[in-house]
Amino acid sequence: MLKRIVSIYLILMIAVLTTFFSTQIIVLAATDYDAAEVAKIMKETDVFNLKSKSSILMDAFTGNIILEQNSRERRPMASITKIMSMILVMEAIEKGELALDDMVPVSEYAYGFGGSQVYLKPGEEFTVHEMLKAVAIHSANDATVALAEKIAGSEEVFVSMMNEKAKELGMNDTHFEDCSGLETENHYSTAYDIAIMSRTVVNKYPKILEYTKIWHDTFRNGEFSLDNTNKLVRHYQGTIGLKTGYISAAGYCLSAVVKRDNLTLISVVLGAPDSNTRFAESRKLLDYGFANYETFTLDEKYTEVGVIEVRKGLKTSVRALIAEDVNVLLKKGTKQEIERHSSMEPFLVAPVQAGQKVGVIIYKLGEQEIARVDVVAEEGIEKASFIKLFIRMIKEWFGIGKSKDS
DSSP states (O other): HHHHHHHHHHHHHHHHHHHHHHHHHHHHHHHHHHHHHHHHHHHHHHTTTSSSEEEEEEETTOOOOOEEEEEOOOOGGGGGGGHHHHHHHHHHHHSSSSOOSSEEEOOOHTTTTOOOOOOOOOOOOEEEEHHHHHHHOOOOOHHHHHHHHHHHHHHHHHHHHHHHHHHHHHTTBBBBBSSSSOTTTTOOOOOOOOHHHHHHHHHTHHHHHHTTTTOOOEEETTTTEOOOOOOOOHHHHHHEEEEEETTTTTTEEEEEEETTTTEEEEEEEEEESSHHHHHHHHHHHHHHHHHEEEEEEEETTTTTEEEEEEBBBBBSSEEEEEEEEEEEEEEEOGGEEEEEEEEEEEEESSOTTOOOEEEEEEEEEETTEEEEEEEEESSSSSSSOHHHHHHHHHHHHHHTTOOOOO
């Protein structure tokens, strides 16, 4: 009986002590963070609480993803489609197949398109420049189709070009059925793919941004007003495009590009319930990015990082250079924590090719690798024959070819 009473007493004591220490642990956990840290955690969690069906925030410089929500989910994209149409227009200009002052005729087919339009008439002609303004600012379907026909002869052929370009860019979850975005069946993309497409505009076809950042213009010699459907252009600092979209199946969509100082961010939201929400949630993503991140060039292309011995060559050494700019996206205040680890060939044996890889530099933040870059030979060095090596040795012995001041 006594043993039973002792056992019950011990169990009760253990329960009391457990409760006491658990309480202390909870209190300590709550006080481990200061108010700013708690606010930060809440902000990072809250930023994903969006009404849009999918979203992403990407750094245009590095392609790094800062935030994402259902970003690989295939969805209709409405007039965001026109980003790819404008890319193909710029590509044709780059190849010399088209010029901004070329005239674009309006066909019966282009005239027949509804939705957003600039009311083109069959037989009319406008320059590529004028048509691009109508597409980029007003999202005109008729102007988009007219440009497609000018480049490819028909919208059908142009759309096949759009799909080929999507594959080339790595947009693996995208398929186009038209050039304007009115189609809903089998016409889809993802927030991630749209961010890739938008990044292509920023880095390869920035001329498009000159059109998409225009707030107001006119068409048909001032008769028709063009007002940008992207309200961020006027109301959010640094906005330089890109494109809105809406049809009932897609909801309200937006790909926005914003540049402040050395940071350019791409925000994509798809399937917002109303127009105001797509702009508000884009601002929310962008605010977070600009408040917390910055980009740096850690090393520039062709920076010398050393000299490597070359054996059996016409020269005895070659300069080692960084092959590409090293650009990184970092949380603010972490740049000083980056460590640089280099690994170089101890020597090279001729022949050496210009641009030949001779080493690598790895950049780490703590244990995480954040970037790496090849180190390459500055110039080519031929293999020396026995005679050339002998002549060089004689010159070195007797100082032949050296200046008197050396």
